Amino acid sequence: MPPRTKPSLIKVTRETHETPAAIEERVTQAGGMNRYGAPQFRVVWGGARLAWIGGRWTDRDASGNVIREAVELRRVPKYLPMDRWHVERWMPPESYGSPDEWQAQTTEVEDGIRIAALGPYPSRGDYEHCFTLESSAGEFIPLTAAASDWIVRAVEWARRQPRSNLRGAVAAREARRVRDWDRDVDAVLDEEFAGAE
Amino acid sequence: MAQMQNSQSVALQLEKVRDKLPLLYERDDILLTMIQQRGDVERVSSRNMRLPLQIRPGGKAGLANMDGGDLGRGSGTVYDVAQVSPVFFRHAVEITKLVEYASNAPEKAVENAAKREVKNAMAQFRAFLDKLVQTNGNGVLGTIASIGGSTFTMTKPPGAMLVYYNQTIQVYDPTLTTNRGSCNVTAVDPFASTITVDAVPGGTTANDVIVHDGLTGAQPVSLFGILYHQSNATTGTWLNLNRATYPVELATPRVNGNNSALTPGAVRLAINKVRKALGSNQVSKLIAYTSLEQEHQWEQLGVTISQIIKEGAGGRASDLDLLFTGEKSMAGVPIKSSINANQSRVDFLDLSHWGRAVMQDIDFYDVGGQTVFPIYGASGGLASAYIFYFVTGFQVWNESPRSGAFIDNLAIPAGY
Numbered sequence: 001m002p003p004r005t006k007p008s009l010i011k012v013t014r015e016t017h018e019t020p021a022a023i024e025e026r027v028t029q030a031g032g033m034n035r036y037g038a039p040q041f042r043v044v045w046g047g048a049r050l051a052w053i054g055g056r057w058t059d060r061d062a063s064g065n066v067i068r069e070a071v072e073l074r075r076v077p078k079y080l081p082m083d084r085w086h087v088e089r090w091m092p093p094e095s096y097g098s099p100d101e102w103q104a105q106t107t108e109v110e111d112g113i114r115i116a117a118l119g120p121y122p123s124r125g126d127y128e129h130c131f132t133l134e135s136s137a138g139e140f141i142p143l144t145a146a147a148s149d150w151i152v153r154a155v156e157w158a159r160r161q162p163r164s165n166l167r168g169a170v171a172a173r174e175a176r177r178v179r180d181w182d183r184d185v186d187a188v189l190d191e192e193f194a195g196a197e
Numbered sequence: 198m199a200q201m202q203n204s205q206s207v208a209l210q211l212e213k214v215r216d217k218l219p220l221l222y223e224r225d226d227i228l229l230t231m232i233q234q235r236g237d238v239e240r241v242s243s244r245n246m247r248l249p250l251q252i253r254p255g256g257k258a259g260l261a262n263m264d265g266g267d268l269g270r271g272s273g274t275v276y277d278v279a280q281v282s283p284v285f286f287r288h289a290v291e292i293t294k295l296v297e298y299a300s301n302a303p304e305k306a307v308e309n310a311a312k313r314e315v316k317n318a319m320a321q322f323r324a325f326l327d328k329l330v331q332t333n334g335n336g337v338l339g340t341i342a343s344i345g346g347s348t349f350t351m352t353k354p355p356g357a358m359l360v361y362y363n364q365t366i367q368v369y370d371p372t373l374t375t376n377r378g379s380c381n382v383t384a385v386d387p388f389a390s391t392i393t394v395d396a397v398p399g400g401t402t403a404n405d406v407i408v409h410d411g412l413t414g415a416q417p418v419s420l421f422g423i424l425y426h427q428s429n430a431t432t433g434t435w436l437n438l439n440r441a442t443y444p445v446e447l448a449t450p451r452v453n454g455n456n457s458a459l460t461p462g463a464v465r466l467a468i469n470k471v472r473k474a475l476g477s478n479q480v481s482k483l484i485a486y487t488s489l490e491q492e493h494q495w496e497q498l499g500v501t502i503s504q505i506i507k508e509g510a511g512g513r514a515s516d517l518d519l520l521f522t523g524e525k526s527m528a529g530v531p532i533k534s535s536i537n538a539n540q541s542r543v544d545f546l547d548l549s550h551w552g553r554a555v556m557q558d559i560d561f562y563d564v565g566g567q568t569v570f571p572i573y574g575a576s577g578g579l580a581s582a583y584i585f586y587f588v589t590g591f592q593v594w595n596e597s598p599r600s601g602a603f604i605d606n607l608a609i610p611a612g613y
Contacts, residue, residue: 053469061475066254076472080480081528086529089500096462105455106466117466128500129529170496172471174536177226185221185316192214193312195608 001120015083017045023148031151034090036124041155042088043133043143044079049086051078052119057108070121071110074121087151089126096122139165207297208310208569211561211585212368214315215335216569218587221319222559227327228486229537232593237553245280246554248436248596252277252446259534275395277443279436283556284419285590286329287411288322290314291572294581305345322559322587323362328359328537329409330593333520335373335502336408337419338366339392347383354540356390365410368398374415377401385454388613402537423486426551426595427544427603436594449598450474454607457496459543464527467602474599483601484546485527488538490613495527497610540613543604555590562586 023043031041036166054073061067079086096102102121133141133151141147223230253275296310298331307600323588332338338359340352341514351357360366362385368377385392392407412419424434429451429554431444440447452463464485486493530545538544561568564583572580595601 049466053473054471055469058475078573089597090443091461091498091500095460095498097457101457102462106462115471118462126461129526130500131526132529168480170493170534174489181224181226181320182316184224185319188217189214189312189316192217193210193309 014077015045016046016048018048019043019045019085020143023143023145026148026152027155030155031089032123035092038090039153040090041130042090042169043148043151044086044088044127046079046082046084046086047077049078049088050075053116054117054119055166071113071115072120073115079132079134083131084140085147086153087130087133089123091122091128092125093121093123096126099123121184198238207292208585209261210309210311211315215561218319218559218561221316221603223322226536226609228533229323229327229330231533232485232551233328233375233548234555235590245282245437246592246594248289248594250277250279250596251275254445257466259374276436279438279594279596281421281436281592281594283590283592285556285557285588286322286326286420287317287562288325288587289584290318290586291584294583310389313442318411318587324361324537325364325409327535328361328591329420331355331423331424331535331537331539332419332422333428334419334421336411336412336419337369337406339407340371341368341401341403341405341407342390343351344397344401347397349392349407351390351392352482354542355392357385357387357392357539358537358540360385360392360407366392366394366407366578367410367412368401369402369406369408369417370471371406373406373417375554376413377398377405379410423542423544423546423595424539426598427591427601428598429548435598436448447598450602452604454604456606456608458608459491459498459604460611461498461528462498463604463607464495467543467604468528468530470525470602471545471547471600476496480545482549483530483545484548485530485532485543486546487532487534487535487536487543488540489534489538490609491543491607492525492532492534493613494607494610495525495532506560540609541605543607547597547600550600551595553591553593557588557590559589562588581606 019042023041027041027043028039031039034040052073053076055073058066059068059070094114099107099121103116103120106116106118108117109115131154133143133147135141146157225231238291252543255272255274257269257271259269292310292314307405307415321419328338329336339355339357341349342352343350360382362382365379365510366382367379369375370377377400380394383393383395408417409419421436426433427449429448431448433440435447442596452467452470454463468483471483471580525542564570569585570585572582572584574580
C-alpha cells in the first residue's frame with residue numbers, strides 16, 4: 001500500500017514583498033514629492049498592493065462553476081498580475097471628481113445593501129498603475145539596481161515631457177500605422193504583380 | 198484564334214495575388230482581425246452555428262441535519278444555445294480601360310492600376326468591416342441630428358466616423374421599419390460630424406438613421422458588433438436568445454460615465470465588475486478598447502508614461518523600451534485604440550471569448566474561374582471598363598457577455 005502523503009501545512013496564497021528602501025529612495029528623488037510630501041512615483045509588489053472592492057462577489061472553482069455569492073467589501077490586490085513589480089503614480093484627489101460625484105458613481109446597491117464599490121473617497125489622492133515592470137515578452141523582471149536605474153530614467157523622462165506632446169504622439173502613431181500597412185501591402189503585391197505582368 | 202484581351206491579363210494578375218488576400222486582410226491592427234477565426238469551431242454552413250452556453254449553475258447546497266433530517270431536493274445546471282448565422286459582404290471595384298492603359302507599363306506610371314486598386318480596395322473593405330464591428334448588429338452607421346440642404350449633421354457618437362466618401366448609404370426611420378431610399382456620400386467631415394449626399398431620399402427627417410448598402414426590409418441584420426455584444430439591455434434578443442429570459446447572465450457590466458470625463462475611478466469600477474463576476478484574478482486577458490479621444494483623455498490624466506516614451510521620444514528613448522512592453526495601459530489593462538471606436542466609450546474585452554463564424558473567407562468573387570467581369574454600356578454593348586469583387590461571409594460571436602465591461606456616456610474631450 002503506497003504511503004499517504006500528508007498535505008502541506010502551509011499554502012502560500014499570496015506572495016508579498018516590500019520595496020527595498022534604497023530603490024524607494026531613488027525613485028522618490030527622481031519623481032519628486034506631491035503636495036502632501038509623499039512621493040509622486042513608487043514601486044509596489046502586485047501581491048502587496050491591496051485595494052477595497054465592494055459589491056456582489058461570485059466565487060468560482062477552478063472549472064469556473066459558481067460556488068458562492070456574497071455582497072461585501074473585500075481587500076484584494078489592486079493590480080494584476082500579482083507576481084510583478086508595478087510602478088505607480090500619485091493622482092490628486094480632484095482627478096477622482098468631487099466626493100459627491102465619487103459617491104454617486106461608486107455606490108452600488110445589491111440586495112438592498114448600499115456598498116462603496118471602490119471604498120471611501122481618496123481625499124488625499126491615491127496611487128494608480130503607471131506601468132508593470134516586465135520584459136517585452138511579458139516575463140518577470142526582478143527589482144534590481146539596473147531595473148531601478150531604468151525606472152528612474154523613465155520617471156525623469158516622463159517629468160520632462162510637456163502635455164502638449166501627447167496628442168501629437170497619438171496622431172503620429174496613427175499615421176505610422178497607416179504607413180506600415182501600406183508598406184507591407186506593397187511588399188506583398190509588388191512581387192506578385194511583377195511576376196504576373 | 199481569339200485575340201487576348203487586356204481584361205484577361207488583369208484576371209491573371211488578380212489570380213496571382215489571390216492567395217495573398219488573407220495575408221493582406223488578417224493583420225492584428227484593427228478590432229475585426231483581433232477577433233480570431235476560431236479553430237475550435239467547424240466552418241459554418243448556411244445553417245445556424247450553435248454555441249451551447251452554461252448559463253446558470255445547478256445544485257442546492259445548505260446545512261444538513263443528519264439526525265433524520267430532510268436533505269431536500271436538488272436542481273440542475275441551466276443550459277441554452279446561442280446561434281449565429283453568417284452574413285455576406287462585398288466590395289466592388291471598377292476600373293476603366295483608360296486608367297489601365299495609362300498605367301500598365303513602368304514607363305507610363307509608377308504603379309499598375311490593378312495592383313493599386315487591389316491595395317486600395319483591401320484597405321477600404323477592411324475599414325468598412327471594422328466600422329461595422331463597432332455597431333449593434335443592425336447596420337446603423339449613424340443618426341441624423343439635423344438636415345440642411347443635402348447635408349446631414351450627425352449625432353455624436355459616432356458622428357460621421359463610420360461613413361466614407363462615395364459610399365452608398367440608405368436612410369431608415371428611427372424604428373428601422375421604413376426604408377426611405379438610398380443615396381451616395383459626396384463629402385464627409387468627421388470633425389464637424391457632417392455627411393453630404395447626392396440626393397436626400399424623400400421623407401428623410403431628423404432622428405432618422407443611416408445604414409450601409411445592401412440591407413433590406415424592416416429590422417435589418419448586419420454584423421454583430423461591440424454595441425450588440427457589450428450591452429446591459431434586458432429586452433430584445435442576443436444571438437437568438439431572449440435577453441428578458443436571462444437578464445443578468447446576458448448583460449455586460451456597465452459603468453455610466455454620466456457625460457463626465459474619464460477618471461481612474463470609472464476605469465477601476467469597470468475592471469472590478471469583471472473581477473467580481475468572474476473571480477478576482479480573471480482580468481489578465483482583458484484589453485481596453487477605445488477611441489483616440491478617450492485614449493487622449495486618459496493620457497491627459499497623466500497616469501501613464503509609456504506613450505510618451507514609445508511615441509514621443511523616437512529613437513532617443515529606445516533604450517527605455519528594453520525593460521517593459523511599451524504597451525499603454527489603463528490600470529494595467531493594455532489599451533487598443535481605434536479611429537473607428539465609439540468616442541464616448543471604453544470597452545473592456547476578453548477576446549478569448551470572441552470569435553468569427555466564417556462561411557466564406559475573403560476572396561475574389563468567382564464564376565466558373567472568372568473573377569473579372571465586363572461592364573455593359575447603355576446601348577447593350579460593352580463599356581470600356583471592368584469590375585471585380587471581394588466577398589466574405591461571416592458573423593461575430595461572443596460566448597460570455599459577462600466576461601467584459603464597458604464605460605459609456607463619457608464626455609468627449611474638446612478639440613475632437
